[in-house]
Amino acid sequence: MPTLNEYLLMGGLLFVIGLCGVMIRSNIIVILMSLEMMLSAANLTLVAFWRFGGGEGLPADSYNAQVMVFFVITVAAAEVAVGLAIIVALFRSRQTVDVEELRSMKG
Amino acid sequence: MTTAFIILLLPLVAAASNLLLLRKKANFSAFVSTFSAAICLVLTFGLIRQDDLNNLGSFNWIKIADLKLDIGIELHGLGLGMILVVTLIGFLVHLFSLGYMREDAGKARYFSGLSLFMFSMTGIVFADNLAMMFIFWELVGVSSYLLIGHWYHKNTAAEAAKKAFLVNRIGDFGFMIGILLIWGSFGSVNFVEIEGSLRNGNGNYDKGLLNWSVFCIFCGAIGKSAQVPLHVWLPDAMEGPTPVSALIHAATMVAAGVFMLTKVLFLIEVAPTAASVIQYVGAITALIAALMATQQNDIKKILAYSTLSQLGYMIMAVGFAGLLSGGEVLGEKASNAGFFHLYTHAFFKALLFLGSGAIIYACHHEQNIWKMGGLIGRMKVTSFTFLIATAALAGIYPLSGFYSKDAIMTIAANKPLLLVIGSFVAFLTAFYMTRLCVVVFFGRARSWSSEEAKEVPLLMLVPLLVLTIGAIFAGQTFAYSWFVPSKDIPHPEGVVLPLILTAIAVAGIIAGFFLYRGRDQEPYPVQVLSRKFYLDEIYIILVRIFQDAVAWVAKQIDRLLIDGLLVRGVARLVTEIGSVLRGMQSGNLQGYAFLFGVGVILVLYIINAAIG
Numbered sequence: 001m002p003t004l005n006e007y008l009l010m011g012g013l014l015f016v017i018g019l020c021g022v023m024i025r026s027n028i029i030v031i032l033m034s035l036e037m038m039l040s041a042a043n044l045t046l047v048a049f050w051r052f053g054g055g056e057g058l059p060a061d062s063y064n065a066q067v068m069v070f071f072v073i074t075v076a077a078a079e080v081a082v083g084l085a086i087i088v089a090l091f092r093s094r095q096t097v098d099v100e101e102l103r104s105m106k107g
Numbered sequence: 108m109t110t111a112f113i114i115l116l117l118p119l120v121a122a123a124s125n126l127l128l129l130r131k132k133a134n135f136s137a138f139v140s141t142f143s144a145a146i147c148l149v150l151t152f153g154l155i156r157q158d159d160l161n162n163l164g165s166f167n168w169i170k171i172a173d174l175k176l177d178i179g180i181e182l183h184g185l186g187l188g189m190i191l192v193v194t195l196i197g198f199l200v201h202l203f204s205l206g207y208m209r210e211d212a213g214k215a216r217y218f219s220g221l222s223l224f225m226f227s228m229t230g231i232v233f234a235d236n237l238a239m240m241f242i243f244w245e246l247v248g249v250s251s252y253l254l255i256g257h258w259y260h261k262n263t264a265a266e267a268a269k270k271a272f273l274v275n276r277i278g279d280f281g282f283m284i285g286i287l288l289i290w291g292s293f294g295s296v297n298f299v300e301i302e303g304s305l306r307n308g309n310g311n312y313d314k315g316l317l318n319w320s321v322f323c324i325f326c327g328a329i330g331k332s333a334q335v336p337l338h339v340w341l342p343d344a345m346e347g348p349t350p351v352s353a354l355i356h357a358a359t360m361v362a363a364g365v366f367m368l369t370k371v372l373f374l375i376e377v378a379p380t381a382a383s384v385i386q387y388v389g390a391i392t393a394l395i396a397a398l399m400a401t402q403q404n405d406i407k408k409i410l411a412y413s414t415l416s417q418l419g420y421m422i423m424a425v426g427f428a429g430l431l432s433g434g435e436v437l438g439e440k441a442s443n444a445g446f447f448h449l450y451t452h453a454f455f456k457a458l459l460f461l462g463s464g465a466i467i468y469a470c471h472h473e474q475n476i477w478k479m480g481g482l483i484g485r486m487k488v489t490s491f492t493f494l495i496a497t498a499a500l501a502g503i504y505p506l507s508g509f510y511s512k513d514a515i516m517t518i519a520a521n522k523p524l525l526l527v528i529g530s531f532v533a534f535l536t537a538f539y540m541t542r543l544c545v546v547v548f549f550g551r552a553r554s555w556s557s558e559e560a561k562e563v564p565l566l567m568l569v570p571l572l573v574l575t576i577g578a579i580f581a582g583q584t585f586a587y588s589w590f591v592p593s594k595d596i597p598h599p600e601g602v603v604l605p606l607i608l609t610a611i612a613v614a615g616i617i618a619g620f621f622l623y624r625g626r627d628q629e630p631y632p633v634q635v636l637s638r639k640f641y642l643d644e645i646y647i648i649l650v651r652i653f654q655d656a657v658a659w660v661a662k663q664i665d666r667l668l669i670d671g672l673l674v675r676g677v678a679r680l681v682t683e684i685g686s687v688l689r690g691m692q693s694g695n696l697q698g699y700a701f702l703f704g705v706g707v708i709l710v711l712y713i714i715n716a717a718i719g
Binding site: 031100 | 695
């Protein structure tokens with residue numbers, strides 16, 4: 001049975017991979033996917049803390065963390081819906097999904 | 108509302124209604140102004156015959172701590188004569204203007220200017236304190252400015268108006284300082300109160316300071332009465348319509364300086380140093396103005412310089428008020444002599460100016476005396492009145508000028524130098540006036556404008572004739588006592604001085620007659636005199652040097668401090684900061700995300716640190 005540390009390590013790893021994806025990749029769809037990955041990492045961490053929150057390998061009494069996770073999943077779903085819609089609109093007007101080419105805000 | 112206040116305010120009402128309501132109805136506005144002047148004259152006749160002239164009305168205008176300013180009316184002694192001179196000459200000039208300005212486009216403006224002047228001048232005469240006098244002093248300046256610049260589309264007239272106003276400002280600045288000094292010394296600006304505390308000796312004043320304050324007040328008279336060195340505005344002021352020159356720049360406003368000095372006589376009496384400055388300024392003005400008058404070619408300019416010279420006489424005479432003679436200051440004797448000349452001069456000089464106005468009118472606005480000639484045959488009445496006035500100005504017995512000039516010379520006899528200067532000026536006066544008359548009235552007509560000259564209409568002749576009566580009889584005891592009931596007429600005693608002066612005047616007339624008889628152009632041109640001692644040029648150079656220096660400093664301050672540091676400096680600072688911050692706006696989505704993340708971390712860190 002994995003321990004809390006292993007879960008946290010896994011969560012951290014996922015978060016960093018997502019962060020790197022957001023910072024480095026230039027395809028905006030990949031960036032959105034990386035963002036989802038970062039949210040999943042946060043969810044994993046929350047669930048892990050719940051699972052080991054009661055002490056001596058037992059789960060916590062309250063379900064606060066799980067409620068939080070559900071909220072995050074909901075918000076993420078909404079965010080993806082909005083984000084993809086924006087990307088589609090962006091692609092229609094600019095014919096590209098490459099953020100390197102979307103620089104009209106440069107001062 | 109006392110009669111005095113009606114006399115004061117009626118012209119103001121006329122001026123306001125002319126300017127605000129009657130601009131389009133020029134003839135009616137001329138009538139309104141003339142009518143108001145006539146009513147003022149009638150009321151003045153009544154006013155000065157009143158037995159009780161002590162309570163003419165007064166109200167508090169401003170009260171700030173110790174400073175109490177009243178608008179009040181004080182009328183006694185010489186003021187009675189002055190107000191009568193102002194309203195009488197004022198009315199006659201209004202009458203003359205009806206003819207002279209008949210076809211002028213700005214008639215309504217002209218008559219409202221005249222009414223405004225009448226209001227201001229009456230205010231000066233009525234003023235019972237220095238502050239009120241100063242207000243009206245400035246008002247006559249304004250109305251003089253408006254009237255000199257009546258033909259403002261003519262560049263010279265606009266310039267002359269500006270010059271008169273600016274030069275007067277210099278003198279008025281001194282006047283203002285003088286008033287403040289007086290107020291500082293005596294705690295009051297009211298004539299009666301100042302005189303009271305001076306007589307009681309409880310005024311906390313310093314002798315030296317008193318001299319300075321009298322001198323500063325005299326600066327006001329230097330400006331308004333056009334004394335050296337501020338005389339330069341008066342000859343230029345002849346750009347105004349001729350009736351204005353007669354009223355403002357010969358008979359009344361320029362005499363206001365002299366009148367003001369007679370009002371502060373009690374101060375001059377105790378300030379001998381300032382008094383001798385006054386005498387010498389007057390004498391120098393009389394001398395150099397008379398010299399300049401001998402070489403002018405413009406009929407009005409000659410009269411203007413003559414006015415300057417006569418004003419110099421009056422100022423000199425008033426200055427003698429502070430002279431000790433036989434253990435006593437001359438005081439009233441001197442100021443009476445000065446005022447006597449002011450009063451006779453008002454008649455014959457107004458007559459000369461109106462006469463010159465009639466001549467100019469008849470000669471189709473020709474003012475050069477060398478283009479006139481032979482007018483005595485064509486304008487009999489005008490020529491007759493003009494010659495009478497000339498004789499009066501020259502001081503021929505028994506015309507008015509003879510008495511007043513002799514009165515002044517009797518006073519001046521206390522200082523031999525000034526007596527000599529005065530006598531020489533008397534000679535010059537007779538000389539240049541004879542030159543004027545010989546050239547204008549005798550000989551042949553030198554241009555078509557004088558050939559075609561016809562006698563002016565009756566409306567313009569009436570004022571001339573009335574003033575001629577004044578010029579002849581004003582010096583007699585019955586006339587003077589009618590104008591100034593409370594004062595003795597300062598007729599000279601003895602016969603030696605009058606005889607000498609008459610001889611001098613006759614010598615001047617003979618010299619002028621034989622030198623200029625039959626000439627068609629100036630036979631003896633003297634550049635220095637015809638160019639007015641180059642004073643205008645010197646002033647221009649002085650102003651330029653001084654002004655250029657100040658302008659240079661101002662320019663440097665403007666360029667370096669205001670423009671360079673404050674205006675452009677701020678702009679540059681904003682630009683620089685902007686160009687640094689612009690680097691952050693990379694347009695890179697990930698860059699924004701990164702900065703956002705860093706920002707969130709920073710905020711969290713700071714909050715954490717703050718909570719501790």
